[in-house]
Amino acid sequence: MLKRGSTIGVFGGGQLGRMMAAAAAPLGYRCIGYAPEGDNVAALLCSDFVTAEWDDEAALADFASRCDVVTWEFENVPVATARAIPQGGIFPPPAALETAQDRLNEKRFVEVLGGRTAPYVPVDSRADLDAALDTIGLPAILKTRRDGYDGKGQWRIHSADDAAIDLPAAPTILEGFVTFEAEFSIVLVRGQDGEMRVWDSTRNIHEDGVLSASQFPAGPQIEAQVDEARALAKKVAQKLGYVGVLTLEFFATDDGPVFNEMAPRVHNSGHWTIEGAATSQFENHIRAVAGLPLGNTRTVAKAVEMRNILGSDIESAHALLDDGDTHLHDYGKSDIREGRKMGHVTRLARR
Incomplete structure (x- = not known):
């Protein structure tokens, strides 16, 4: 400690x-x-x-x-x-970075633990891509195996014309599209003693590959799949000997939760916990790496919505404070670019 x-x-x-x-x-x-x-x-x-x-x-x-x-x-x-x-x-252990930084290794790791993923094929050449498209079918999405976030390093392929792209020099992976009703995250924290706590899951809404909003309650379809997704997330944390906050993203489908990707860190979809939970993801991460007892993760509001503030919208963000129980977080970034996360706002409906 x-x-x-x-x-x-x-x-x-x-x-x-x-x-x-x-x-x-x-x-x-x-x-x-x-x-x-x-x-x-x-x-x-x-x-x-x-x-x-x-x-x-x-x-x-x-x-x-x-x-x-x-x-x-x-x-x-x-x-x-x-x-x-x-x-x-x-903390977390560097092995968590090693696993999460390569999308192919990440999917294989999760599959071994019993997780369900989108169909995928590694792609290192044009011939690989052609063969992968025959295997996966259309539509599909090509992603760089490393780096890339918020929709970067990704190419959606709906037709043969879309496949006529200049492949990046870096290794890629082709994934089949997943038919889903909603997206959600499991955000958990694991302490140095192995204790794990999990926050309520939100419905995550994306626009142009960037998280736009996280909403609680998440709705019945997500709620019905949270337990299975939590069980997988806990297996991942246990296998890695993880310490700190870990996030796994899922698609809610008719066949159950489909793993999308993991983030070995605090996560945008957990920002609502600052005001909306008894202990935020940030405090619990610090508690974990410091060897302190973990805090309670219960939700303290009957409804919560977190929305990201992108680009120049941050210039007028103070006006959002007129709306009830609202909390603004301006990240203080000086380089304002459209689509860049500049801050977020959280609205709560108290119990």
């Missing part, structure tokens, strides 16, 4: 790191961030921030020496960087 005044290092400088730092302070901890040059908004709330490349051995060694434990706020931290931190000094 980390003593009062300890330092938690955070790989990454985005809004998730910012919200981790905000959650750590009331528990008596300080955060130091580490990331390459960029719009590192976490620096505004961290006690200090190291701007250096992921492979800067001297900077990493100095950073590690200043931290009592290290975590991360996004899943594209290089595995080698995470492994540079001595074992037992970083």
Whole structure:
């Protein structure tokens, strides 16, 4: 258990790191961030921030020496960087990054644990793509195996004309389309002692590949599939020896929950927990990596909606505060781009 005044290092400088730092302070901890040059908004709330490349051995060694434990706020931290931190000094374990960073490995990992996935075929060449389309059929979606988020690194293929694309240099995977009624997430936290707690699931609404809103209650179809999805998420956490917040995304289908992807970190679909749950995903992540008892994850409102604020809409976001029990989170990003997550707003209907 980390003593009062300890330092938690955070790989990454985005809004998730910012919200981790905000959650750590009331528990008596300080955060130091580490990331390459960029719009590192976490620096505004961290006690200090190291701007250096992921492979800067001297900077990493100095950073590690200043931290009592290290975590991360996004899943594209290089595995080698995470492994540079001595074992037992970083949570979640780097194996979680290694699994989640490759979509092919991720799906195979989940299948071994009994999870249901979309049909998929690895693609490394034009011949592979042609054969994969024969196997999967249309429509399908081609994705880079690594990197890519919020709809990036993805190509929807509805016809032979759509398949006439320039393949990226990186390995890809072709997935069959899943017919689904809704999307939802399982957001859980696992402590160092193996205890696991799970938040209520929301209905996740996406627009152009980006999460637009998360709504609770999620509706009867999702509610009927949550237990099966939770069971799989717990198997994943157990197998990885996970510590911290872990998120698995699912499609709710007529055949039950279909696994989409996992995020070994706090997650956009869990932002509603800041005001909507007894303990937020950010506080419980800090509790887990610090070795503290986990907090209660019960929902404290009868209805919750979280909506992302994209691009220039952040300029008028304060007007949203006129609407009842509403909470605004401006991430403080200076680089405003259309489609970029600039903040979120959460509305609650109290019990």
